[in-house]
Amino acid sequence: MMRDFLTELLRVYWFAPPVALWRAVELRTAAVETYERPILDLGCGDGLVGDVLFGPGGADVGFDPWEAQLRQAARLTTYRWLQQADGHCMPYPDHIFATLFSNSVLEHIPSVAPIMREAGRVLRPGGRFIFTVPSDAFRHFLYYAHVRLAAGDTAGAERYAAEVDGWLAHYHYHSPQEWADLLAEGGMVLEKARYYIPEPVEHLWDRMNHRFGLRGWSPWRLLVSPRLRHLPTQRWLARWVVRRFSHLWRTYYEMEVGPGERGGGLLIVGRRAR
Template identity: 70%
Template sequence: MNDRPPAKDYLVDLLDRYWFAPPVALWRAVELRTAAEETYPRPLLDLGCGDGLIAGALFGPGGVDVGLDPWAEQVRRAARSGVYRWVQQADGHRMPYADGSFATVFSNSVLEHIPDPLPVLQEAGRVLRPGGRFIFTVPSDAFRALLHGYRVRWERGDPEGAERYAAGVDARLAHYHYHTPDEWADLLARAGMRLERARYYIPEPVERLWDRMNGRYGIDRWSPWRALASPHLRSLGYQRLLRRWVVARLGQAWRPYYEMDVPPGQKGGGLLIVAQKGGAS
């Protein structure tokens, strides 16, 4: 069986799914283009699955064995998504599975929201088979310094303003840490796993665009777009046109950003980590 997700246009797919929040679609499209280069042997656990939208884009209907999330509303949505064979409300600190239940644990944009990720890494290691892989994405150690708002303040000689800006983003997104690949390697070793690969994605121009567009599309504050895209106005019907406009217009305008890789030797704002259980370092 081929365990690699299908090669597809994640930009168009995610603009369609997240039409109401286009910068979220951009970040996640680049993230999934990166994640799609890995293989995901089953049984597959999606740790912190949220509503299942991301796993649905990556693995397709029925593509994941188990989804786990502590948030009841998200668990209900994930169960309705048709992506998982089984969805469970539980916490990553105490997963209700026997040792060695899974060949792969996938976790997208979750660990940065957990103040001390070590116990969750240990649980992921416990539920993996020997030789199984834990594949996760997190914002990287370069995330804060690549924010557009951080860079402009830094470049005009205002390091305190840059720091305040980044701290505001941390608080809004509930990010608790930004580890380097070496720091992840240490944490993983303490959880019985070996870092196999760490790949930066989201190069500087993409992160700067994402940060500016969060303002324009009202992800972090009120905007006309946010009002137009409100779920309360869904019954008026015009949102179908907005959705089509987003996919057609931004699918073209943002394509060069979607296709951009992090230049060799540089860092990006996102980090994909692949770790193996029990691999010798």
């Protein structure tokens, strides 16, 4: 039976529903791949995404430079081994992992060529590097950039997209061909490039980030503040979010990128030469 990542992710990210929508489509796309062990999760963060994808004991190693996030990942049972480290210098011997997984990490690293060389080093010959990133269409599919462009305000559209880059700390949006060239730096070849997040889904996501005040202060952020987790109102809110949006956003969750079209997200699979 097909997993319902939308409901699963809304349960995890009930306090930030647009994050749940993006991650649900992302994991629906990533879950199609097979993940041969041992698995390394590069930039695992708080581990919540790895936990949904791999389940208890399902990933071998996770690392991230951000200590507070790692501490949260350590509360889960997903990873056998967690380490504070940076992708530029992975503290592992050569050729030990069968799969490297990385979800929404590489766009936050200004120069990815050195990461690719490290990935190629720790991967076994024939091993795969599976990662997700926002795509070369991401900036074009932002709803509020689109609205400005439609009104002839090209400078305003660019200003808005640049604000989003700054807010999300995105440094680049490579095309599949550019990823193929970067993979080659680590002795890997591009095996698959698959777009996800069709344009209407990214429009909704962008509008909902504003609706839920994910940027700056908002009453919603006050309501879901981690400092108020003990209040029963938050349990009620969490249940309401899951019930309402797993129904309301279902068609967006299930929407596919059409043949020959691009999406706001990109899944890349690279294979290490044998």
